[in-house]
Amino acid sequence: MSAFASHDSATKQSAGVAITAEDIAETGGKAPEAVAQYALRLGDDALMLSQRLGWWISRAPELEEDIALGNIALDLIGHARFLLTYAGSAWGRTEDELAYFRNEEEFRSVRLVEQENGDFGQTIARQMLFSFYQYELYSALQSSTDQTLAAIADKALKEVEYHQDHAAQWILRLGLGTEESKRRIQDGLYYMWPYLDELFADEPLHDELEGIAVRPSTLRERTMERVTELLAQAELEVPTVAQARISAAPRDGAYSEYRGYILAEMQWLARQHPGATW
Template sequence: MSFATIDSATKQSAGTAITAEEIAEGLHEGHTASPDVARYALTLGDDALILAQRLGWWISRAPEMEEDIALGNIALDLLGHARFLLTYAGSADGRTEDDLAYFRTEEEFRSCRLVEQPNGDFAHTIARQLLFSQYAYLLYRELAGSADSVLGAIADKALKEVAYHRDHATQWTLRLGDGTEESHRRMQEAIEHVWPYLEELFTDEDLHDRLEGIAVRPSSLRAEFDAHVADVLAAATLEVPQVPQAMAYGGVRSGAASEHRGFILAEMQSLAVRHPGATW
């Protein structure tokens, strides 16, 4: 099956899932990523992979059973996005999704610091999810029209899922922000905690210039992002934070990480590193 066939089928039916195996099959028919496209796909895939790892922690720990299921499903969606993107990124140099997920060092990852932030309490997780899912929704909406058919198909599928992620986070923001005095305080504190990490998501790089028509220019998403999030916060009786942005140590997406990335990877990669090549 060619990737063009997968792309067409996906756009005809929202319920048709693309598997990583189908993507790999399409790549073997000549749909390989250029070095620049691979770097771009790797950046998006790393964001999804790290956030999936963070959200998976909530399974059996969420405040109610329905949230165990909801956060687990969101984590699985993000893991699926990561698999598609890492599979495509690896096509540039013959690496597999597992090679990229489990056998890169902390400095080789390109995840944004927002997704690396600790879960904190439930409000902090929701605040992080609200900001990231709104960004991801706008990103994938635009990326679905990419001149790169593989990226376009991945984005088209991911968009249907992040639309739910965004709605889920929005509903919880409204519920907590406009709830009790305590829930309001915690939600406001959570928004202020994650807000400094936004700038990194919307900063253009030379890579985006080289991938004009293929990648989405992050700065083009900022105005709509700000307007939507401001509306959600207003409806939740929350204030838009007036806090400084975190410094981009080492440059945007340079591999500079938050202090949390190494601990996330140590947990995520431990089994694969200890037993390379193992299957079950």
């Protein structure tokens, strides 16, 4: 049984239970190179989105939303810690080294999670699209033949179930609310929609990881079916906009203009005081 199986939450941080490289070593040892690259992609997605959501603490429209979005951000940081620790085991690098001491071109996150928060409607539109995708991803990844990835997916899925429910409730509330709330959530959907294709883009890496990784293209049908159903319930239209161009090698160096700003805020303290502990 995985060492993670006894933990209540992917983000539970208490004495003796914190996620460490030693935990990963006990469950899966050193990740093969291709597996590490795959884990890095998923970890970077979670890390970038957690940074975006953390901005809303003290700025959300309701006090309860300050707490809710903060908790979702913490969940995503927990997922990132698992995945970056596992990825780093292949290269002798810690989760902190991967998070704080890579440059922007070395990250492998999709552009959707890097997009501006905008107003609350725009943030909820992004959160709904990504959490619906992530739910299908982790559901499938539970069957991975890599025991560590399967264990991470199993723990993360329990939290993503809440993430998507939270986003769906806000989609309904805004879509069926006032004329202004409907306009804002619809505008948010139009803003985020061009970055959907990248979520479902296969890479040569997936060919190397048959049975280990989840091929993103296999998630499109179910994800979009559920998204479309929710939008119909909220009386919102499915955006009809062109998709942003995807490079020949998705996630391999192509990134949004916003990534550098996210990293500048996230990394400056660690780089100012490298190796500091507290």
